Amino acid sequence: MRILAFETSCDETAAAVVEKRKGEEFVRVFSDVVASSSDMHVTTGGIVPEVAAREQVRSIIPVIEEALRESRITNRELGAIAVTVGPGLIGSLLVGVETAKTLALVWDKPLIPVNHLIAHLYANWVGGSEKLKVKNEKLQLKTQNYPTFPAIGMVVSGGHTDIVLMKSHTEIEWLGGTRDDAAGECFDKCARILGLPYPGGPAVAEVAAKFKIKNSKLKIKLPRPLIDQDTLDLSFSGLKTALARMRNEPFDNAQGKQKIMSNELTSAMAYEVQEAITDVLVVKVMLAVRRFKPKSVLLGGGVAANERLREKLEARVMNHKSSIKLHISPPKLCTDNAVSIGAWAAFHPTPASILSVRPNPSLAVV
Ligand code: KG4
Ligand code: ZN
Numbered sequence: 001m002r003i004l005a006f007e008t009s010c011d012e013t014a015a016a017v018v019e020k021r022k023g024e025e026f027v028r029v030f031s032d033v034v035a036s037s038s039d040m041h042v043t044t045g046g047i048v049p050e051v052a053a054r055e056q057v058r059s060i061i062p063v064i065e066e067a068l069r070e071s072r073i074t075n076r077e078l079g080a081i082a083v084t085v086g087p088g089l090i091g092s093l094l095v096g097v098e099t100a101k102t103l104a105l106v107w108d109k110p111l112i113p114v115n116h117l118i119a120h121l122y123a124n125w126v127g128g129s130e131k132l133k134v135k136n137e138k139l140q141l142k143t144q145n146y147p148t149f150p151a152i153g154m155v156v157s158g159g160h161t162d163i164v165l166m167k168s169h170t171e172i173e174w175l176g177g178t179r180d181d182a183a184g185e186c187f188d189k190c191a192r193i194l195g196l197p198y199p200g201g202p203a204v205a206e207v208a209a210k211f212k213i214k215n216s217k218l219k220i221k222l223p224r225p226l227i228d229q230d231t232l233d234l235s236f237s238g239l240k241t242a243l244a245r246m247r248n249e250p251f252d253n254a255q256g257k258q259k260i261m262s263n264e265l266t267s268a269m270a271y272e273v274q275e276a277i278t279d280v281l282v283v284k285v286m287l288a289v290r291r292f293k294p295k296s297v298l299l300g301g302g303v304a305a306n307e308r309l310r311e312k313l314e315a316r317v318m319n320h321k322s323s324i325k326l327h328i329s330p331p332k333l334c335t336d337n338a339v340s341i342g343a344w345a346a347f348h349p350t351p352a353s354i355l356s357v358r359p360n361p362s363l364a365v366v
Helices: 049-071 090-107 116-125 183-193 200-208 237-248 257-292 307-318 339-347
Strands: 002-007 012-019 028-036 080-086 111-115 151-156 161-166 172-177 296-300 325-328
Touching: 002 049, 002 090, 002 339, 012 049, 012 339, 028 049, 049 090, 080 090, 080 116, 080 339, 090 111, 111 116, 111 339, 116 151, 116 161, 116 296, 116 339, 151 257, 161 257, 172 257, 183 200, 183 237, 183 257, 200 257, 200 307, 237 257, 257 296, 257 307, 296 307, 307 325
Parallel strands: 002 080, 080 111, 151 296, 296 325
Antiparallel strands: 002 012, 012 028, 151 161, 161 172
């Protein structure tokens, strides 16, 4: 089955053509096009929903055209259309959903509504297209070694942080999640406190990489909320507040010395923000592993692109006594994209009645 998938839940407008063949446990990618309005949100330090929605309207048709052109598949050859219905910003979601409904009606195709959050984990079932090039960046796609069940999945995105138990493609249980801010939101808010641009995750990671902990006298310590508690709940709002308080403390008032100090201080703080967030995420995944003894661990969502998180989780999973496979997709498929949306649809090809499909901004992961 060949699927044309759309993703418009936030500030990315994405379309992709994917295919799942009978007997294959993965999805092949024919095209993957993403346009982002994130540059327009840099000055405001966060997404302005109205601006994001307007950019969705501007980008959706060219992005779909490019995805079809790149795939060399005509609309006649498509088996279905898939679209993110939530969660997300209502204005942005509406653009994708209404476009998908219109095309499904005009081209007479089944329409598959997709939950954006669980779809993030399906980036781990993508493979088989070694030729795929996206803006000169070659996607390192695998051709074997896909997740097996039971699996523990962690979705770490800008608006959500959830841990789920996947017993199969259809039996998915929510185990825990954040009580307040999401991991990505924490990166974004901490970046703002530190005067770094939006999106905060990559900005914090870049500045953190400049901090030489061994050579520095600065000892910054932020809290790791709920880390020692026997719960799969997470909490990040205290971390952000602690950073805000710390940032306002007068570390060094001496003129001249201030700038040098402040650069080092910023990178020291960014380093500690990244350490604190990733420590908590890794501990909670490993707690779920001990409780549910899965065969695989899956990571998905924008924060899964974080190198430090990938590195720490790899080390912990490798040292675990039973053999567990860790699956984290290439960074390009961690942040919002339509390939993951198409991948979920390919494994759940049940269409909905077209006119009944509506956006749901507050959809939960399961
Ligand atoms: O999944 P995603 O692209 O969009 C949502 O569904 O929210 O996630 C976006 C989030 C943002 O908060 C962004 O700061 C974070 O993912 N992010 C990162 C990295 N790349 C994106 N966080 C940490 N390190 C990164 N390299
Ligand atoms: Zn997302």
